[in-house]
Amino acid sequence: MARQLVGSLLAAIAALGVTTAPAQAAVDFTGAVKLDNCSGSLVRLPTSTAADKALVLTNGHCVELMKPGQVFVNTTVKERRFDLLGASGSKIANLSSTKLLYATMTGTDAAFYQLNTTYGQIQQQYGSRALELSASHPVAKTQIRVVSGYWKKIYPCQIDGFVYQLKEADWTWRDSLRYTSSCNTIGGTSGSPIIDNVSGQVVGVNNTGNESGRRCTMNNPCEVNAAGRVTVRKGTNYGQQTFDFVSCFGPGTTLNLSLPGCKVAKPR
Numbered sequence: 001m002a003r004q005l006v007g008s009l010l011a012a013i014a015a016l017g018v019t020t021a022p023a024q025a026a027v028d029f030t031g032a033v034k035l036d037n038c039s040g041s042l043v044r045l046p047t048s049t050a051a052d053k054a055l056v057l058t059n060g061h062c063v064e065l066m067k068p069g070q071v072f073v074n075t076t077v078k079e080r081r082f083d084l085l086g087a088s089g090s091k092i093a094n095l096s097s098t099k100l101l102y103a104t105m106t107g108t109d110a111a112f113y114q115l116n117t118t119y120g121q122i123q124q125q126y127g128s129r130a131l132e133l134s135a136s137h138p139v140a141k142t143q144i145r146v147v148s149g150y151w152k153k154i155y156p157c158q159i160d161g162f163v164y165q166l167k168e169a170d171w172t173w174r175d176s177l178r179y180t181s182s183c184n185t186i187g188g189t190s191g192s193p194i195i196d197n198v199s200g201q202v203v204g205v206n207n208t209g210n211e212s213g214r215r216c217t218m219n220n221p222c223e224v225n226a227a228g229r230v231t232v233r234k235g236t237n238y239g240q241q242t243f244d245f246v247s248c249f250g251p252g253t254t255l256n257l258s259l260p261g262c263k264v265a266k267p268r
Contacts (some may be wrong), residue, residue, distance in 0.1 A: 027195050031131040032149035033095065039061035039150040042084060043202055044124070044130035045249050050120030052253045054130060056082055056097065056113040057242065059193030059207050060105040069172050071267045072103040072111075074255065079115060084128060089226040090114040090173075092127040100156055101255045102248075105171050106265040108240040109207040111191075114253060131193060134201035135246040138177070146179070146206050146239070150188040156197075156209040157183035159186035168208055168221035177204050177239040178223075185209055185237045194239045202242060209237035 033040040034054055040058035077100045084093040095115055103111035111142055115122075120128055138144075138159055146155040157180040166176040177194065179185075185192070186208055194204035213234035214220035221238060223231040247261030257266050 027145040028087040029085040029089040038191040054115040066105040120242040138203040155183040165224040187243040204239040
């Protein structure tokens with residue numbers, strides 16, 4: 001009944017010569033990838049072209065549990081494979097990389113692999129597009145979707161706020177995203193893209209959550225404010241922002257940590 005009423009209303013509006021804005025497409029599994037131990041996503045920079053080698057974004061801890069201060073840059077690695085998913089969550093391609101462009105667990109928890117195929121080749125062969133990284137700091141109360149390629153599950157929630165410092169065991173992350181409770185992510189969702197539900201852009205990468213209410217231990221991160229006060233939120237999950245990385249890439253998805261505005265951790 002409601003659908004018929006909506007249809008009649010739209011017909012009446014059309015008869016008056018008034019156009020309506022198209023509905024925002026829902027976030028799906030387009031661009032999501034599955035790793036052997038984590039989730040990830042096929043991502044592009046705002047300036048990327050079809051001829052550029054494609055990038056996969058995941059967590060630094062999906063590469064390995066890195067030491068504080070450790071940063072990998074332009075590293076040749078054993079071949080890493082990624083299952084690329086289509087909109088419905090079904091596997092549509094095998095992608096691979098032997099080049100780890102960047103990985104760290106210092107200040108953030110992120111890694112970028114450069115594939116041996118271009119964005120254009122992936123689009124032509126598999127009909128899949130890459131998700132665009134947002135170049136802007138997200139805002140609180142934004143509707144987001146955490147898309148897990150590993151579990152083929154989408155978690156809908158909002159950005160609840162930002163954490164000055166998020167501490168877990170030996171690691172400290174800055175300006176982390178805190179989710180509202182409906183993003184109850186679990187193991188295997190690490191590396192999932194955090195997607196703005198309106199723009200469709202990637203604003204972060206999912207990485208952790210406080211599982212048992214412990215304070216600042218493994219799998220139990222704690223929040224630390226600018227005054228040093230510690231807060232523990234059992235059952236709350238978090239992600240790391242990715243807009244800072246946009247300033248760290250030159251043409252052709254070339255990583256250049258000396259570029260102006262590139263503020264991510266650098267090798268010592």
